[in-house]
Amino acid sequence: MLGYRHAFHAGNFADVFKHALLTQLIRALRRKDKPFRLLDTHAGAGRYDLLSAPARKNREFAGGIGRLWNRKDLGPELADYVEQVRALNAGGELREYPGSPRLARALLRPGDRLLLTELHPADHAALAVEFAGDRQVAVHHADGYEALTRFLPPPERRGLVLLDPAYELKDEFARLLEAVQVIHRRWASGMAAIWYPIRDRAPSLRFQRTLGELEIPAILCAELALYPDDGPPGLRGCGMIVINPPWRLDETLDRLLPELLDRLRVGDFGETRLEWLAPAP
Ligand code: SAM
Secondary structure: OOOOOHHHOOOOHHHHHHHHHHHHHHHHHOOOOOOOEEEEOOOOOOEEEOOOHHHHHHOHHHHOHHHHOOOOOOOHHHHHHHHHHHHOOOOOOOOEEEOHHHHHHHOOOOOOEEEEEOOOHHHHHHHHHHOOOOOOEEEEOOOHHHHHHHHOOOOOOOEEEEEOOOOOOOOHHHHHHHHHHHHHHHOOOOEEEEEEEEOOHHHHHHHHHHHHOOOOOOEEEEEEEOOOOOOOOOOOEEEEEEEOOOOOHHHHHHHHHHHHHHHHOOOOOOEEEEEEEEOOO
16 A cells, blocks of 8 residues: 655655755744754655665656755755755765655754654664664654644644655545644644645645635645646646744745746746735734
């Protein structure tokens, strides 16, 4: 049932979008001294070898992090994200890519905590090795949705849940809607970020409409599309829903999204979108 392996896609344009935004969310949490907790429900393997057979199969990273790697003219937010990838590549050559767990770990301060859940046995095993002996990181071989009732609210009372599922299941958006309500019930002040793919647009648009009707305040939606709706089948773009976004994230994304498009564009087409699905109170 678990067919998806992120190793084939690590560092592609969708990862760049997701991880550049994630970096900004964690930076915002660091603005206050009080410790925070991050819960990464669909953690993947933690880090990826870009010289491995899966990564080399379609070389998706070449259209993502590969486009930014040698640029010296990046804006501050993209430069910040690329710096995190550089920290993993000591020789200066792009060989390894940090998944969300490795990226998040690099941004923790001594009192902050990271909790990871991953269901695939091989990816969970890789995660367990990656963070063995790290007292700030807990790794669980568990269902990310069940983790919400098990681990929320966190003792720190501030932090972020990242939901980044593989969208292999037909009811993934329905599960996410349920998850959003669980998070809101258990931890209304927590931040949540949900990545989603844009292939056929209808399911993600329905998801957004329903989110806007849940009577949960402060829901921001950011999207990047590199291919038109009538283009070849596949991943046209992706989006991130942020619930309880940090102050002025919309202003940051207003700069970051056009820059992402500019750096990652593959042809004439390209679109970004930034919209409040529910206003902040
Ligand atoms: N968040 C990772 C990153 O940014 O580096 C990538 C995650 S990948 C898109 C999705 C992961 O979710 C896969 O590794 C898959 O095995 C895992 N997965 C699928 N269903 C799950 C579930 N119910 N609970 C936890 N993990 C799950």
